[in-house]
Amino acid sequence: MEKNILIVEDEMIIALMLDQMVTKQGHNVIDKVSTGEAAVESAQRHKPDLILMDIRLGGQLDGIQAMQKINEQNPTSVIFVTGNSDDSYKKRIKEIDHLAFLTKPVTFHELSRSLSAAS
Structure with missing residues (x-):
């Protein structure tokens, strides 16, 4: 089942890699x-089905x-x-x-298994 996913990641290369794996x-x-x-703000606006959340982020709030x-x-x-x-x-989590x-x-296999479990 297709999901709408929000990626929260402060390292742009990792965000792009996650984007490619999710899309594949x-x-x-x-x-x-x-x-x-x-x-x-994005979660309030887009109402994602799932969030891929990095824990350590820039800004005042960490991922948790x-x-x-x-x-x-x-x-x-x-x-x-x-x-x-x-x-x-x-x-904390x-x-x-x-x-x-x-x-x-994160490997493609790990992410795939986790996304499958979310269905």
């Missing part, structure tokens, strides 16, 4: 943003805080993506219902 799997990328604040704000308005499925598998992040926690570099 038959889903739509409805927006790509690089800060938690932009993620909240941004998802908390998004879910207050409109609960949305999320796959967290991070370059840092620090235990403190894992503890337990508070948020999420489909997966992927460590960069």
Whole structure:
């Protein structure tokens, strides 16, 4: 089933790579943003089916805080993506219902499996 996906990633090369992987799997990328604040605004505007959310972002809100704000308005499925598998992040994301926690570099197979589980 085709999903509308919001990509929240502050590293442009990784955002483009995720965009290509999502598109190859038959889903739509409805927006790509690089800060938690932009993620909240974009999620309110576009109402995505799923968010690929980097945890460490520029701006005032990290990815976990941004998802908390998004879910207050409109609960949305999320796959967290991070370059840092620090235990403190894992503890914080337990508070948020999420489909997966992927460590960069994300492979096509990992993302495909996570997106399939979201259907």
